[in-house]
Amino acid sequence: MAHETNGVKPTEAELTLLNILWKIGPATVRQVHAAVSETQKTGYTTVLKILQIMHDKSLVIRDETNRAHVYAAANSETHTQSSLIKDLITRAFGGSTSKLVMRALNENTSKQEIEDIRNLLNRLEKQD
Amino acid sequence: MAHETNGVKPTEAELTLLNILWKIGPATVRQVHAAVSETQKTGYTTVLKILQIMHDKSLVIRDETNRAHVYAAANSETHTQSSLIKDLITRAFGGSTSKLVMRALNENTSKQEIEDIRNLLNRLEKQD
DNA sequence: CAAGAGATACGATTATATTCGTAATAAAAT
DNA sequence: ATTTTATTACGAATATAATCGTATCTCTTG
Numbered sequence: 001m002a003h004e005t006n007g008v009k010p011t012e013a014e015l016t017l018l019n020i021l022w023k024i025g026p027a028t029v030r031q032v033h034a035a036v037s038e039t040q041k042t043g044y045t046t047v048l049k050i051l052q053i054m055h056d057k058s059l060v061i062r063d064e065t066n067r068a069h070v071y072a073a074a075n076s077e078t079h080t081q082s083s084l085i086k087d088l089i090t091r092a093f094g095g096s097t098s099k100l101v102m103r104a105l106n107e108n109t110s111k112q113e114i115e116d117i118r119n120l121l122n123r124l125e126k127q128d
Numbered sequence: 129m130a131h132e133t134n135g136v137k138p139t140e141a142e143l144t145l146l147n148i149l150w151k152i153g154p155a156t157v158r159q160v161h162a163a164v165s166e167t168q169k170t171g172y173t174t175v176l177k178i179l180q181i182m183h184d185k186s187l188v189i190r191d192e193t194n195r196a197h198v199y200a201a202a203n204s205e206t207h208t209q210s211s212l213i214k215d216l217i218t219r220a221f222g223g224s225t226s227k228l229v230m231r232a233l234n235e236n237t238s239k240q241e242i243e244d245i246r247n248l249l250n251r252l253e254k255q256d
Numbered sequence: 257c258a259a260g261a262g263a264t265a266c267g268a269t270t271a272t273a274t275t276c277g278t279a280a281t282a283a284a285a286t
Numbered sequence: 287a288t289t290t291t292a293t294t295a296c297g298a299a300t301a302t303a304a305t306c307g308t309a310t311c312t313c314t315t316g
Contacts, residue, residue: 011273011274012274029293030293044276045276067281067283067293078231085216092208098237103206107210107213121242139304140303172306178303178304195262196263197264
């Protein structure tokens with residue numbers, strides 16, 4: 001393969017910032033820092049550095065038009081969630097999706113959530 | 129809380145060894161090393177060291193009766209899977225179990241797996 | 257009991273992730 | 287134009303994970 005567009009797993013800190021970008025949309029370092037500061041104490045340049053690293057890894061894209069660069073997640077939340085799940089399934093569930101799902105449900109799932117999932121199953125079965 | 133019995137998340141390498149211990153049961157370093165060597169090249173003392181670290185973290189227990197210590201996973205596979213899922217749900221799914229489940233199912237799930245899950249849902253609903 | 261085989265313990269090295277201080281740069285305000 | 291302010295770039299320090307070489311210990315056995 002040539003230039004490795006993706007296949008990168010975000011680290012802990014990186015996932016924190018991705019969650020923010022998915023939530024508030026494209027944002028400057030200052031905005032991301034403000035958001036992250038609501039839940040934890042982190043220096044401004046730390047956020048900046050991590051965003052720069054994420055840019056190197058192509059986890060985010062950035063618009064350099066203005067002095068304050070605007071960062072955005074390179075991949076959708078859905079796409080990233082799928083890849084994180086796939087990774088966990090491989091590492092801890094012997095590759096079995098249903099094992100993971102069953103383990104997730106065995107814990108504490110509300111009636112509403114169970115109903116939602118049942119509806120999804122119905123829709124899935126009608127399709128293929 | 130007093131002495132922190134658990135709540136430790138296994139690292140990548142540690143999870144690899146846990147998978148082996150769950151599969152083959154209590155085992156010596158040599159046996160674990162043999163098993164891990166089937167899929168990757170890792171030095172004997174590397175495996176030893178990681179098991180020792182895991183012992184410090186209480187991720188494994190060990191029987192020191194014989195010269196070759198016998199290691200075993202401290203927690204069940206089920207318990208560890210649950211905690212890994214919970215962690216992922218927190219970090220990437222805003223705390224929603226059903227979001228994770230739906231994302232997992234949206235990919236490629238066989239008819240048999242869908243049926244298994246539907247049965248589980250039925251059982252769950254009857255309970256509470 | 258001395259030597260060899262096989263095991264653990266220890267410490268150093270390397271890799272990666274995280275953090276942040278300081279320098280350099282660019283825009284804005286006076 | 288000079289100063290102040292806001293920003294990025296850079297590099298170093300710290301923390302954690304992973305790897306493995308060597309020293310040390312402990313049985314076995316000749």
